[in-house]
Amino acid sequence: MAPSTQFEVSQPPTDAISSLVFSSDSSHRLLVSSWDKHVYLYSITDDQASLLNKYEHRAPVLDVCFGASNNVAFTAGMDRQVKRINLTTGDQTVLSKHSEPVRCVVYSPSHSLLISASWDNTLHVHNLSSSSDASEPLVIPLPGKPHALSSSPTKLVVAMTARLVHIYDLPVLASATTTPPSPWQTRESSLKFLTRAVACMPNDAGYATSSIEGRVAVEWFEDTPESQARKYAFKCHRQAAPEEEGGGDIVYPVNALAFHPVYGTFASGGGDGTVALWDAEAKRRMRQYQKFPEAVASLGFSGDGKYLAIGVCPGFETGMEDYDGKGRTRVFVRELGETEAKGKGPK
Amino acid sequence: MGKKKRGHPDVEELLARPWCYYCERDFEDLKLLISHQKAKHFKCERCGKRLNTAGGLSVHMNQVHKENLTSVENALANRQGLDIEIFGMEGVPEDIIQQHNQRIIQNFYTAQAERQAATGNPPRGLSGGQGPTKKIKMETSEEIKKRLADHRAKVAAQKEAAANGTPLPVVPPPATGPSPSQAASPFPPPQPGFPYPAGAPAYPAMAYQPGAAPGAFGNLPARPPSGGPVPSALPQRPSYPYPGGVAPPGYPVASPVDALGPGAGKGPGGDDIDQLIRMAEAGIKPAKTGEEPPAPVTEKKKKGMRMVYDDTEVSPEEKMAMLPRYRWVEEAAA
Numbered sequence: 001m002a003p004s005t006q007f008e009v010s011q012p013p014t015d016a017i018s019s020l021v022f023s024s025d026s027s028h029r030l031l032v033s034s035w036d037k038h039v040y041l042y043s044i045t046d047d048q049a050s051l052l053n054k055y056e057h058r059a060p061v062l063d064v065c066f067g068a069s070n071n072v073a074f075t076a077g078m079d080r081q082v083k084r085i086n087l088t089t090g091d092q093t094v095l096s097k098h099s100e101p102v103r104c105v106v107y108s109p110s111h112s113l114l115i116s117a118s119w120d121n122t123l124h125v126h127n128l129s130s131s132s133d134a135s136e137p138l139v140i141p142l143p144g145k146p147h148a149l150s151s152s153p154t155k156l157v158v159a160m161t162a163r164l165v166h167i168y169d170l171p172v173l174a175s176a177t178t179t180p181p182s183p184w185q186t187r188e189s190s191l192k193f194l195t196r197a198v199a200c201m202p203n204d205a206g207y208a209t210s211s212i213e214g215r216v217a218v219e220w221f222e223d224t225p226e227s228q229a230r231k232y233a234f235k236c237h238r239q240a241a242p243e244e245e246g247g248g249d250i251v252y253p254v255n256a257l258a259f260h261p262v263y264g265t266f267a268s269g270g271g272d273g274t275v276a277l278w279d280a281e282a283k284r285r286m287r288q289y290q291k292f293p294e295a296v297a298s299l300g301f302s303g304d305g306k307y308l309a310i311g312v313c314p315g316f317e318t319g320m321e322d323y324d325g326k327g328r329t330r331v332f333v334r335e336l337g338e339t340e341a342k343g344k345g346p347k
Numbered sequence: 348m349g350k351k352k353r354g355h356p357d358v359e360e361l362l363a364r365p366w367c368y369y370c371e372r373d374f375e376d377l378k379l380l381i382s383h384q385k386a387k388h389f390k391c392e393r394c395g396k397r398l399n400t401a402g403g404l405s406v407h408m409n410q411v412h413k414e415n416l417t418s419v420e421n422a423l424a425n426r427q428g429l430d431i432e433i434f435g436m437e438g439v440p441e442d443i444i445q446q447h448n449q450r451i452i453q454n455f456y457t458a459q460a461e462r463q464a465a466t467g468n469p470p471r472g473l474s475g476g477q478g479p480t481k482k483i484k485m486e487t488s489e490e491i492k493k494r495l496a497d498h499r500a501k502v503a504a505q506k507e508a509a510a511n512g513t514p515l516p517v518v519p520p521p522a523t524g525p526s527p528s529q530a531a532s533p534f535p536p537p538q539p540g541f542p543y544p545a546g547a548p549a550y551p552a553m554a555y556q557p558g559a560a561p562g563a564f565g566n567l568p569a570r571p572p573s574g575g576p577v578p579s580a581l582p583q584r585p586s587y588p589y590p591g592g593v594a595p596p597g598y599p600v601a602s603p604v605d606a607l608g609p610g611a612g613k614g615p616g617g618d619d620i621d622q623l624i625r626m627a628e629a630g631i632k633p634a635k636t637g638e639e640p641p642a643p644v645t646e647k648k649k650k651g652m653r654m655v656y657d658d659t660e661v662s663p664e665e666k667m668a669m670l671p672r673y674r675w676v677e678e679a680a681a
Contacts, residue, residue, distance in 0.1 A: 018664070035673055059675040064666065078668060078675045101668055101675065119665065147662050161660055193657045212656045212663075240651060251654045252662070271655050316663035317655050323667055 009049040009165045009331035013040055016312035016325035019063045022302040023070035024109065024261075028080055029087075030206070030300070030309055031073055032331060033064035039075055041087055042331075044307055049333050055085050055092070063104045067114075068128070075115055082116040082124065096124045096137050104149035106156070111174040113322065115316035117158060127175050138173070140180040141302035150207060152200035155221055156182070157207050163188050165209070168219065183306035190217035190233050199257035202279070206231075210254030214238045216268055217278050227228035232283065235271025253315065256298045262305040269296030271315040275308075288342065294328050305341065308334045355462065357456045362448055368431075368439045369422035371447065381435045387421045401429050 013034030023029040028044040029052075041057045043113035059079035072210055073085045074095070081097035082105060097103075098118035105116045112129035116137075124137035144160035151157070156168040166183040173181060200207045203301065206220035206227075217233035229342055237252045252271030261265045266288065269275045273295055277287040295315030301308055313329040364378040366373035369388045372381040389404045389433035396403040403418040432438045462468070467477040556631045656663055669675055 016667070034416065035667065060668075060673050078673065080675070103664065147664075180643075194656075194662060196662075212659070213654055221497075247653050251652055253654075253656045316667050318657050320666075322672075323670060324672075 005047060006332055006334045007332065008048055009042055009051075011040075011051040012331045014326055015060075016313040016329055017059060017297045019332070020092070020300050020309050020311045020331065021065055021299045022300045022309060024064045024303040024308065025058070025070055026302070026304040026306075027070045028301075028302050029066075029070050030331075030333070031064045031066065032298075033061035033075060034329070035060040035325065036202060037061065039064050039073065039085065041073075044302070044309075044333055047335070048331070049331070053087065053090065054055060055087075055090055057083075059101075062102060065105050065107045067107050068109060068112065070317050074105050074107055074116075076116055076118075078080060080116070080118070080120075082126075090235060095126055097123065103146055106149050106151045106155070108151045108153075108170050110153050111170045113170060113174055114174070115149065115151070117142075117149045119145050123158065124235070125161065127174060129174075138176055138178070138180060140168075142199065144279060148198040148209070149193055150198040150200045152221075154202045154204055155200065156205075157198050157200055157209075159189065159198045159209055161194065163191070164186060165189050165195070165196065165198075182232055185221075185223060187219075190219060191215050195250065196253050196255055197257040199259050199265075199266060201264060202259050202261050208259070208266055208268075210257050212253040214249075214251040214254060214270065216254055216257070218277070229285075230234060234283075236268060236276060236285075237267060237272045237274060242257040242271045252295070256296055256311075257297040258301050258308075260301050260305050261303060261339045265306060265341050266301050267301070267341075269299045269310060270335050271317070272293040273312065275310055276300065276339055282344055284344070285342070289334070292332065293330070308336060308341075309328075310334065355458070358452060361451050361455055365436050366434045366447060368436075369419055369424065370425050371450075372452075372484065377435050384433070388419050390420070392420065400432055400434050402432050403428055587591070 013032055015034055015036035018033045018035060020030060020032040023031075030042040030049065030292045032042070034040065037057045037060055039057065039061055040053065041052045043052050044197065046295070049098040052106075055075075057071075057079065057085055058081075059077050061077055063076035064073055066076055067084065071087050073087055075083045075085060076084065078101045080098045080101055081094050082098070082102055082194075084093045084095055095114065096116055098116070098120045100118050100120035101119045102116050105114070106163050108112050112127060114126040116124045116126055118124070121142045122134065123140040123146070126135075127299050128237065128252055142158065142160055143347045144162050144164045146158050148159040149157070153169065154170050155172055156173065158166045158168070160166070165187040167185040168181070169184040172184065176188070176300075189209060189211070191209060191211035193211040193215070196212055196329050197207050197210045198207055199302060202222070206218065208216055208218045210216045214237045215233055217231065219231040220227040222228075226239075234259050237254050238249045239252070241248050241250050250272075254268050256269035257266060264281070265277055265279050267277050268273055273292040275289045275292070275296055277289075279286050292310065292312045294312040296310055297313050297315070298311040299308065310332045311312070312332065313325040314323070316323055330336045359374075364373040364375070365377045367380055367383060367388070369384070372383065374383060381399075385399065389398045389401060390396070391404060391412070392406055393408070393414070396407060396411075398407055401416070401419050408416045410413045417431060419429065458626065491518065657665070668675075
């Protein structure tokens with residue numbers, strides 16, 4: 001068996017994790033954004049993760065992503081700002097200001113686009129190839145509050161309230177100047193409940209979404225009846241409730257989805273504290289890892305697919321009046337075996 | 348089945364799976380089967396050496412340990428014989444293969460019918476119209492009220508009866524435990540006049556001819572007597588459909604498949620579905636569509652499903668953002 005080891009990051013955030021992401025190259029740099037108002041930069045080596053730096057913000061950070069190089073990061077803040085951070089110097093530049101907290105931020109390296117989604121029901125699109133930082137972003141109004149955002153090489157998927165899903169064409173976004181382009185496709189989510197996460201397939205073929213109701217859907221971009229007939233959804237991240245509580249299932253939200261950059265399989269992380277690996281083509285679960293001590297908040301594969309980072313912290317559940325992730329927030333890194341995430345492909 | 352698949356394989360795939368003569372387990376591929384046989388059936392209990400065949404093990408026992416091997420380990424009661432040389436799928440007597448195939452086909456259609464009954468979906472490749480499909484029953488509010496009233500009256504009657512200690516002539520719901528005679532077998536007892544589910548392809552070559560003497564294998568070539576006790580030790584296997592009309596006494600218990608133990612026979616709850624099918628064929632509607640109260644399963648599902656986070660409009664992050672410790676006030680910071 002090829003080795004597969006798991007280790008824990010020694011200096012994790014002090015409060016809940018909102019997002020974590022690896023750099024897309026093979027430098028194994030890991031960014032973690034937290035509700036403790038910081039962004040953490042770790043460097044993963046063979047069997048340990050060391051904190052390189054942390055970057056303070058004015059307010060909780062809701063999302064983070066790498067920019068064109070592994071030395072640049074973008075953050076989405078509760079303080080309604082989208083910022084660029086120079087990871088070496090720590091310099092922060094405000095790129096965009098929304099009128100509500102910024103929920104997600106995504107950078108598309110192929111089109112040099114920075115896209116942020118805010119609860120003010122807009123997308124801000126920065127074209128970083130031509131314009132200077134000072135230029136105003138392109139503002140795209142959305143019909144609902146965005147909750148998740150993901151980009152493939154040519155598409156951008158925005159999941160909103162009321163099960164709305166808009167798919168934008170990145171080249172169109174890149175060439176748009178003043179008038180906001182209309183979505184390439186508008187869809188209704190295949191899932192009946194609030195969307196929790198979206199992740200695009202690295203091969204640009206489609207995407208997966210997950211909802212608060214323990215379910216994941218896989219869909220394809222191509223708008224032909226054949227492709228659309230291939231879409232499917234399945235239940236996951238559920239537990240049988242003890243009989244004395246009336247039996248049935250306890251259904252956890254699926255908080256995180258991440259596609260493996262090489263094999264195209266994907267991982268899901270749920271409020272039940274488990275991570276499962278799925279083969280989207282063969283429609284099979286390949287693996288389910290041992291339960292983590294808290295809910296899985298975010299997942300990320302490294303650019304070369306060697307590591308899987310898992311951010312865990314207590315999940316916010318219905319009925320909670322307060323929340324504190326202190327001391328219970330941890331980041332695990334799993335070094336995957338050679339073929340651990342490799343799917344068998346369709347039979 | 349060794350491995351549960353997400354998709355349901357079709358019957359050809361199932362039949363193509365190699366399986367073990369000694370224990371009827373089936374495998375993904377021949378390599379797995381052979382390693383299974385070496386580990387389970389051809390392993391020397393003295394030294395752990397794994398041999399390729401039962402004969403090989405016998406010779407090994409004889410020469411190395413000076414012992415005589417009398418039976419194959421972990422095998423079904425009637426398949427322990429050493430006289431048949433089995434290696435993977437080689438050497439399995441034709442009649443046993445046919446029996447196995449029949450069982451697979453049988454189980455396949457049972458499982459398919461079960462799925463159909465459970466989901467209401469037509470079988471793969473069919474756009475509907477065939478098979479027992481789930482009926483969507485449209486009821487007017489009067490009908491619903493009437494049904495509720497009926498149900499209440501019935502419950503009241505049951506309660507009363509229970510209080511009086513008099514048994515009620517209640518039709519047992521299909522989901523009750525299998526009857527003792529069924530319990531021993533994953534197959535339904537042969538039902539005279541009820542051929543196995545309509546639509547099941549007939550495998551006439553395998554069906555025993557009516558009037559065939561018990562123990563003879565229909566149109567199959569008879570095994571030479573030197574074939575040992577195995578074929579004759581096998582109990583007569585009724586075919587589906589069973590043309591004789593009457594099951595040989597004690598058949599279900601003696602079936603080789605029964606000895607397989609847990610996991611060998613497919614389709615847990617097969618008895619239930621068999622009963623459903625038989626009821627459907629006999630024109631009896633299952634309780635669900637009749638006057639019975641809603642099936643407890645659905646009720647339990649509704650009651651039991653508890654979502655850890657159930658706000659379908661507002662995300663957990665938005666709720667957290669409203670907490671004092673995370674809240675952001677622009678004015679304060681400006």
